[in-house]
Structures are given as C-alpha cells and as structure tokens.
Amino acid sequence: MPELPEVETTCRGIRPHVENKSIREVIVRQPQLRWPISAEISRLLPGQRIKKVSRRGKYLLLNLAAGCVLIHLGMSGSLRIAKKSEEIKKHDHVDIILKNGDILRYHDPRRFGCMLWAGAQPLKHVLLEKLGPEPLSDDFNMNHLFTLSRKRSAAIKNFIMDSHIVVGVGNIYANEALFAAGIKPRRQAGKVSKASYIKLVASIKKILAEAIEQGGTTLRDFVGGDGKPGYFKQSLSVYGRGGENCLKCQTVLKEIRLGQRSTVYCPKCQS
DNA sequence: CGAGCAACCTGCATGC
DNA sequence: TGCATGCAGGTTGCTC
Incomplete structure (x- = not known):
C-alpha cells in the first residue's frame, strides 16, 4: 500500500x-x-x-x-x-x-x-484521535521519540512503524530511514541514543519529503490521483534488495522478518 | 500497560 | 497446465 x-x-x-x-x-x-x-x-x-x-x-x-x-x-x-x-x-x-x-x-x-x-x-474519530504527530511537522523530533521510547523493549523498526508514535512510516520507508541513520532494525527502541534519534528523525523527514517530490513509490499497482505511478522506487537503498550489495560498502544486505514484515539492512553500516 | 502475532483479502511469483 | 505455498505498501484486536 x-x-x-x-x-x-x-x-x-x-x-x-x-x-x-x-x-x-x-x-x-x-x-x-x-x-x-x-x-x-x-x-x-x-x-x-x-x-x-x-x-x-x-x-x-x-x-x-x-x-x-x-x-x-x-x-x-x-x-x-x-x-x-x-x-x-x-x-x-x-x-x-x-x-x-x-x-x-x-x-x-x-x-x-x-x-x-x-x-x-x-x-x-476513534481511528484518528490517538495518532502520533505528522513526521514532517516540528512535533516530530528527537525529544518525542526519545521520551516515548524509554523502557520500551520493542525493536526500533516496529516502534517507528507504530502510528501512535508517529504516523506515515510504513515498511518501505522504515527500512530506508534506518539504513540512512545507521541503526539496526532490531535494536531495542529504549536503547537507542539521543544522537541516533537525531539522525533517525532527520532521515525519516528527508526520505518522506523526497518520496513525495517523486510522486511516491510504485511497486506494483500504485497510482496517484492523476492515475500515474510514482518514481521513488529507483531511489530505494535497501527495501527489496536483500542479498544484493550495500550501495555504500558493498557488504551483502541481510533480509530478516520482524513483526511479520520483511526487513532488509546492511550488517556493516547499521549497528 | 507493552509485545507479539493472527486475521482481514486478492494477486502474483515460484516450485513441484 | 494445475495446484499448493508464500509473500505483498496496513492496522486492529486478540492473547499473554
């Protein structure tokens, strides 16, 4: 979707x-x-x-x-x-x-x-009232993530995909943002440092903004309101690239399952 | 309360 | 060609 x-x-x-x-x-x-x-x-x-x-x-x-x-x-x-x-x-x-x-x-x-x-x-409405902040707004910042994540043992990837924490980060962009921020997807959210959250917030904002500029990511059948596909797929660094080489260091990208979702990361660039 | 996962449904790729 | 299996952009609601 x-x-x-x-x-x-x-x-x-x-x-x-x-x-x-x-x-x-x-x-x-x-x-x-x-x-x-x-x-x-x-x-x-x-x-x-x-x-x-x-x-x-x-x-x-x-x-x-x-x-x-x-x-x-x-x-x-x-x-x-x-x-x-x-x-x-x-x-x-x-x-x-x-x-x-x-x-x-x-x-x-x-x-x-x-x-x-x-x-x-x-x-x-019950479906909207408990949603977290918009990722491109100033309410989404390091302090927000750091505060909510303390004492949370869930994997950082699941944490940022939880719409009650922040809205709009789905499987594609969660993978991409964690790669850009150099964070392993299964790190416990409560153990991620302030410095890493600063990077993660910046990465999420940058990647979402770029994807919007390119009309979104079309994997199979997505079309925008004008019926045209999006062009962000060509910018993906890790999503859908398990087993291929990391674009930064050439290490083979690892693919695991996390929360029933396919998760790809670079074992060398992300820790 | 939080964490993990089954479920909702169709289409498509893959393997036998 | 047909059939079974597993996977796909999300999110709720269940169990523990």
Whole structure:
C-alpha cells in the first residue's frame, strides 16, 4: 500500500479536481472493505460540496459541510479521477460522481482499506484521535521519540512503524530511514541514543519529503490521483534488495522478518 | 500497560 | 497446465 508519500501524492492529485465541486451521486459496488461502507455515505453525500481535501497520517479526508469522509487505502488501494467514458474494472468498489461528470474512483483489490462517515469532528474519530504527530511537522523530533521510547523493549523498526508514535512510516520507508541513520532494525527502541534519534528523525523527514517530490513509490499497482505511478522506487537503498550489495560498502544486505514484515539492512553500516 | 502475532483479502511469483 | 505455498505498501484486536 500506499505509505504517507503515496497518500500525499493521491491527496495532491485529486485536490484540484474535487475541491469546491459538488457531488451528484455515489455508487457503491462493493461495501465490504475493512469495515463496511455505511449507508450514510451514499445517503448523505449527494448534493454536498467538497470543501477541502486533506490528509492525516495515511487517511484522506473529504471535508463536507455536514461532516467528513475518511478514506484509507489499505495495502492495495488507490483513489483517482476517472472520466465517465472509462470502463469499470474489477475492484473499482466506489464511484463518487461529481456534478461536472468527473468521477472520484476508489479501487482496492485486497479491500484492507476503508471509507467511513466521520461527522463534523473527524480528528476526534476513534481511528484518528490517538495518532502520533505528522513526521514532517516540528512535533516530530528527537525529544518525542526519545521520551516515548524509554523502557520500551520493542525493536526500533516496529516502534517507528507504530502510528501512535508517529504516523506515515510504513515498511518501505522504515527500512530506508534506518539504513540512512545507521541503526539496526532490531535494536531495542529504549536503547537507542539521543544522537541516533537525531539522525533517525532527520532521515525519516528527508526520505518522506523526497518520496513525495517523486510522486511516491510504485511497486506494483500504485497510482496517484492523476492515475500515474510514482518514481521513488529507483531511489530505494535497501527495501527489496536483500542479498544484493550495500550501495555504500558493498557488504551483502541481510533480509530478516520482524513483526511479520520483511526487513532488509546492511550488517556493516547499521549497528 | 507493552509485545507479539493472527486475521482481514486478492494477486502474483515460484516450485513441484 | 494445475495446484499448493508464500509473500505483498496496513492496522486492529486478540492473547499473554
């Protein structure tokens, strides 16, 4: 799925097409996502204007006068602008049809995503209220990670992938950021020094910002709001490169499993 | 409380 | 060609 850069890319891609546009109709072909799409989505949206499109962590928010639609893309979801002449493909689960005929089309083969009606206070929704800070904000800094990590025995990689600690760092960018910061993925979070957290925070911010600039990472099927893939894949140093040589020191990169996720690191550059 | 992991679902690559 | 297996960008919710 989309990690934060892919969700941000989607947000920016659809924004000019949907902000200040009114909704004509909603077609739900498959309501069974991670949680069922409630009847309110089809009932309340028609006739409303989308005031703003925003993002919180990996959630996209369509802000309407009466409330907010929360959209998560799960592992395989995408949200893009389609023209009415385009044929409907397998796994095109929802169309939000605008009055000008453009379609905001939700596609998600694995259906790990969701589309929920959140009411007028979306940030107080149970799925959003306990999220950690945005990684590109000033609230995400060394002190934040250092303080929360004391007495935590979990691996540093799992720690930074926990959305209650910081949002938006998924498996690809966790691997990349730890490589850039020179930290072994299974080091205990509580044993990482302040100096290392300074490096890690800087690496996370840099990598996410660069990935956003390049339109995200497309592994298989990710497309942004304009239907185009992202180009960050060519910048990956370790993710997907287990068994290949480290780009810095030529040592063979190690691949392990951590928290059920594939984890790649350089045994020499990371400690 | 924290840590670890099963589960949700489809598609695809691999191996027999 | 077919079938079984394992893996994939995420996150909740369960057990211990």
